[in-house]
Amino acid sequence: xxxxxxxxxxxxxxxxxxxxxxxxxxxxxxxxxxxxxxxxxxxxxxxxxxxxxxxxxxxxxxxxxxxxxxxxxxxxxxxxxxxxxxxxxxxxxxxxxxxxxxxxxxxxxxxxxxxxxxxxxxxxxxxxxxxxxxxxxxxxxxx
Numbered sequence: 001x002x003x004x005x006x007x008x009x010x011x012x013x014x015x016x017x018x019x020x021x022x023x024x025x026x027x028x029x030x031x032x033x034x035x036x037x038x039x040x041x042x043x044x045x046x047x048x049x050x051x052x053x054x055x056x057x058x059x060x061x062x063x064x065x066x067x068x069x070x071x072x073x074x075x076x077x078x079x080x081x082x083x084x085x086x087x088x089x090x091x092x093x094x095x096x097x098x099x100x101x102x103x104x105x106x107x108x109x110x111x112x113x114x115x116x117x118x119x120x121x122x123x124x125x126x127x128x129x130x131x132x133x134x135x136x137x138x139x140x141x142x143x
Contacts, residue, residue, distance in 0.1 A: 005077055006075065006076055006077055006139055007139060007140055007141060007142050008107070008114035008116070008139040008140065008141045008142075009141060009142050011104055011107060011116060011139070012104065012107070013105065013106060013107060014104060015103070015104045016101070016102060016103050016104075017071060017072070017074075017075035017100070017102035017103075017118075018071075018074070018075065019071070019100055019101065020067065020071040020074065020099070020100045021097055021098065021099040021100075022067055022098050023095070023096070023097045024059050024063075024092055024093070024094055024096050024098055025094055025095075026044075026057070026094045028059070028063065029043050029044055029057060029060065029063075029094065030044055032059075032060050032062075032063045033060070036060065036062065038060055038062070042054065042057060042058060043057055043058065043059070043060055044057055045057065055093075056093060056094065057094065058091040058092060058093055059091070059092035059093070059094070061088040061092075061131070063092075064088075064092055064098060064122050064130055064131050065086050065088075065131060065133075067098060067100065067122060068086065068100050068102075068120055068121075068122050068131055068133065069084060071100035071102060071120075072084065072100075072102060072118065072120060072135050072137075075102060076118075076135075076137035076139065077137075077139075080138055080139055081135060081136075081137050082113075082115070082136045082137060083134075083135060083136045084133065084134075085133050085134055085135070086131045086132065086133030087131070087132050087133060088130070088131055089129050089130060089131060089132055090129065090130050091130075092124070092130050096124045096125065097124060097125045098122050098123070098124060098130060099122065099123055099124075099125075100120070100121075101120070101122070101123060102118055102119070102120045102135075103118065103120075104116055105117045105118060105119045105134070113138045114138060114139050114140075114141055115136055115137065115138055115139075116136065116137050116139060117134065117136050118134060118135045118136070118137065119134060120132070120133045120134060121133065
């Protein structure tokens with residue numbers, strides 16, 4: 001099946017992308033540690049996390065950034081992303097449901113590029129932002 005394409009003419013400021021939700025599990029933390037090589041004990045060792053004054057282990061920030069990047073590219077299309085910047089605002093905890101929020105902040109032309117500036121974040125079920133960021137994508141036109 002062919003990838004659905006988003007065209008510049010079909011988007012307006014204020015549009016929102018489909019949300020992507022994922023409940024963070026301890027298995028996610030272990031799998032991400034293995035894939036990334038980030039074996040900081042705060043992400044997998046309950047005893048060490050509590051000794052450090054934390055209530056539990058917490059998620060890798062880059063796991064959450066990857067969840068957001070997946071939602072962005074699912075919306076604008078693979079190969080269209082020009083920039084992607086995030087700021088980690090709060091820790092993620094096993095059991096939280098993380099949901100992406102992506103809004104078209106601006107449409108603009110830059111030379112031959114037709115650009116979308118996106119405001120992006122990942123929030124938990126209480127609406128607390130865990131990551132906030134921005135992205136820019138160059139979309140194709142129908143012309």
